[in-house]
Amino acid sequence: GENVEQHPSTLSVQEGDSAVIKCTYSDSASNYFPWYKQELGKGPQLIIDIRSNVGEKKDQRIAVTLNKTAKHFSLHITETQPEDSAVYFCAASTPSGTYKYIFGTGTRLKVLA
């Protein structure tokens, strides 16, 4: 079945450094790729998303890149701050047929002050 692999599972960076989280999906029909941030004790919250007709999208310190040929997409956070510490999930959605969302297993990001 459809699968989304996410790496790394944990990531520690110094404040001010960049962080990169990578995901690979299996269903070539997927065309929507959101990233969610989950803070302790809360539900996930969308931080950025990308659709398959776009290769890159930026929003201030956050960017997402998509390589459809390789079925890879990545989250880039620059100038990390302590408040970026959280669990990040990637997901892939196939908005036709099944309308399922498949999430990655999550990355725990720790930004060290």
Place this chain on the structure above:
Amino acid sequence: EAQVTQNPRYLITVTGKKLTVTCSQNMNHEYMSWYRQDPGLGLRQIYYSMNVEVTDKGDVPEGYKVSRKEKRNFPLILESPSPNQTSLYFCASSLSGRVYEQYFGPGTRLTVT
């Protein structure tokens, strides 16, 4: 305030005792979904609903039931809970199933002994 609410937030129950976790959204969203979150496994979709009276299985539907009689409500029913259903459950909604941001509830932590 636009939100997804879940009740209860915490529940400890015994094997075989039927329970219902309620989910309600006030955003007039068509698409609603239930997920369970387990360590190392990320978020896995249990059931989703494209609209009233339209529901479909996600990746892990065994042991769960849902209903969508009204647009705003999407209860999750465990007819005969078992210890392997101990998990953190999230309800989510989005404008439609077609590539729109999902809004997550605060989560329900369920323990089945």
